[in-house]
Amino acid sequence: MANTHQTINPATGEVIDTYELATDEQALATLRASHEAFLDWRKTSFEERAGILREIAKRLRANKDDYAALMTREMGKPIAQGGGEIELCAAICEFTADNGPQELADEQRDLDGGRALVSYQPIGVILGIQPWNFPFYQVVRYAIANIMAGNTVLLKHAPNVWGAAVEIEKLFVAAGLPENVFRSLFIDADQTSQLIEHEHVRGVTLTGSPRAGSAVAAKAGEQLKKSVLELGSNDAYLVLEDADIDRAVETCVQGRIYNNGETCVAAKRFIVVDAVYDAFREKFVEKMRQIEYGDPTDPNTALGPIAREDLRDTLHDLVKRSIDQGATCVCGGEIPDGPGYFYPVTVLEDLKPGMPAYDEELFGPAASLIRVADEAEAIRVANDSRYGLGGGIFSKDEQRAVDIARNLFDTGMVNINGYRLAQPHLPFGGVKDSGYGREHGGFGMKEFVNAKSVMIID
Template identity: 70%
Template sequence: MAATYQTVNPATGEPISSYELMSDAIADARVEAAHRAFEQWRTTPLAERSEIVRRIGTLIRERSDDFARLMTREMGKPIAQGGGEIGLCAAICDYSADNAASVLGDEQRAFDGGQGLITYQPLGVILGIQPWNFPMYQVVRYAIACITAGNAVLLKHAPNVWGMALALEALFIEAGLPEGVFSVLLTDNAQTERLIGHDKVRGVTLTGSTAAGRAVGAKAGECLKKSVLELGSNDAYMVLADADIDAAVANCVQGRIYNSGQTCIAAKRFIVVDAVYDEFRAKFAEQLAAIEYGDPTDPNTQLGPLARADLRETLHDQVMRSIAAGARCALGGELPEGPGFFYPVTLLEDIAPGMAAWEEELFGPVAALIRVADEAEAIRVANDSRFGLGGGVFSGDTPRATAIARDLFDTGMVNVNGYNMAQAELPFGGVKDSGYGREHGGFGMREFVNIKSVMIAG
């Protein structure tokens, strides 16, 4: 009898749907079918591929309400926040369609004795292993880039959002994408790891934890497969002495609680210089205290549940270990009673090296507040992390803050005087334990292509 996976509504703990895991034979057949689809898709003119991608974006917009409700039901995203994720996905489709010709077009370069042609050719079947926290966006951001470039895509989504995976597969086909160019794998981790070594899989991309990244990166390296890893982080937001404190507080609160804090590029460590610490701390704590968790189907809810029971347990353990190591809990920090996987907004102070709140990623609505003497110490503490995905700088001197972001912040992305997440036009990715490779802004379209040189004599 085949194994099954039961999805659960994180706001109520009640079951939603049951899915049967694919056998190895069925999974292998999906890979083979994807390769056959790729052989045809790669010959489809780029302009035609781009128009199908554009239609995918159109359908995503048309089904926005349905997809938002599905996100809320499967992973607890507050219903008011679903539209932002869905709009970004449609924008990615538009950007890819609009810019594919310039990103993937042939280039010519002269060399001694001839002319060189540089062409960007698709690789083949790309396996994507994706998490649950942005159940549509995590899929669209890699799949659309790969499909536009002429590759076929396999999706191994997190099992608690398999409803979204299958809904996207149906939408892509409805938009005109040939069957097999995008297909879903309902497999477990062991099966998925085995598929990385399949001879028809040419690349693998993962968004997930550092531990998962190490495992997938090692397997891909063993099999000599190209990989892209977008992993976790504990992003630091620096508040300098000349910052607009009200604006900094508002952005930092939003950056911490959006998507119930379950965001790899969420603001997590708040590094505030001594001159403005007390003012920032008072206003920050006041605004955080005003945010209550609630029914994610209510349009007024800002904070929903965490996506799974085990995720809440992990977060609470990190909070308790930080407190045991000397952190002070100024707000929250208690497991609530009742149904669902809710966790209160929590503020930890007196954070020091070695504590979970300093060293680890807190994937939920827990803020770590760190007091530093001055700008130099703020920069040092911000970079004192094994992660390097995003971060931010708040300062009244925008050119100075921009210089810090450009030259001194050891991350892949930095916000200046605001909190912005992924942008279709800009590259997305990190350094250090936050992974490697880039998505968005055309960069993702070139991650899984054969950059081929053709040397023409004469």
């Protein structure tokens, strides 16, 4: 095992920093310290926990520009978008502080010959394995809910954003979180697997690929430990015959390129009924062609680099394989010369099942245009996927769109006539190969607690 790891600026290819990996002994020592911290943290009041979360929110906003710049350096997020991620993190902290005490409060229940209560008790150390694409949000999403619930938290962050992992731990401590309630670990996959096996780890949550999720879920299952998985998607956006085409085009372009297209709930497959396909295609392709990649530190840049060279290579391979199998490349599709891991806006059409651009998740600014005969076929094609995280519908018949979203769209989340990312007050998660479990909206606070029945007999 290599003893060090370097973070690299994806816009320039230059080394940012070098980190020393923890030894097995150091990782276990951190786990033990987290368990010891849990024994005290579980005794704290909801009000004390909420106060610290509000201070974290305050400090997130106070350091927003610095954190945004760090994300731009480490994973190429356009600098104009970093502040929005930090604001979302702060909002999650405040929602959890405001609603956690009520969500986690004891519930009174009837009982023949007495009374009963249901108590939501913390269970211990929760290990989070998180990706790089939203380096602060992905951590805050699971950590804040579990800290509010009374658990302690370990983070195994993606190695290319270990600078963010360092800063998040510093932030939490500065906000008053007791030592070892939250810790970042610089470890590899084998060490992570060893930690999952340890008795002090009581639950595991992962955001990542289906392959990683399957491996982590299997390891947790072997140990009879609960897991929560968010595994990405190839979200379908349906453009129906009565859609506002200009609105659909504007929304779909932003939904595809936001965060350089590296978003689990990005709009990826655009399923357009035949009656409006040509009109949508013409305007969509025109707007996509206008987007140029550039320096992510420039506030005017809408599209930065892919986060790592191997990720760009994977994206390009999926694009080329689709073209080789008969897809038409309308624009983009070629790796540019020069430094950094940039990839141009790419639009593919004439797609069929079996092609990567139809079946797989293209993690980057590559859009899949799919023509269908009518609404019924649009719904069928949308659900013709092993994934099921998010999706969207464009239609002026709002009630019909809601009916499709509620009853026919096999995903965890649906946007209607717009595009929104995660919301602190709404559940976030998917079905099928997009994983299981829910975060946000109060649901995340109860994923790793013991719902304990207490029966009092008169």
